[in-house]
Amino acid sequence: MGEFIRNCRLCRKQMESGPFMMCTKCLVESDRIRSFITKNPYVSVEEISLATNVSVEKVERMVDLGVNKNNYKRKSKLYNL
Numbered sequence: 001m002g003e004f005i006r007n008c009r010l011c012r013k014q015m016e017s018g019p020f021m022m023c024t025k026c027l028v029e030s031d032r033i034r035s036f037i038t039k040n041p042y043v044s045v046e047e048i049s050l051a052t053n054v055s056v057e058k059v060e061r062m063v064d065l066g067v068n069k070n071n072y073k074r075k076s077k078l079y080n081l
């Protein structure tokens with residue numbers, strides 16, 4: 001068996017296996033998003049994107065993955081679980 005390579009759950013880039021499901025860059029970004037959402041739980045994805053400098057697409061993916069599920073009450077559209 002070769003080395004165990006995983007892909008980041010957010011940007012899909014290959015990364016070294018480790019305790020996290022995201023690469024370092026995405027971890028930093030998700031942290032930024034999380035702290036923003038903690039202070040502003042009712043903002044839209046677009047507002048999060050602007051405030052954190054993370055692309056809308058990526059913010060959406062984070063929300064869909066449940067990275068910030070506990071804090072974030074998404075207001076723009078309902079998602080199916």
Ligand SMILES: [Zn+2]
Nearest residue numbers: 008011023026
């Ligand atoms: Zn990533």
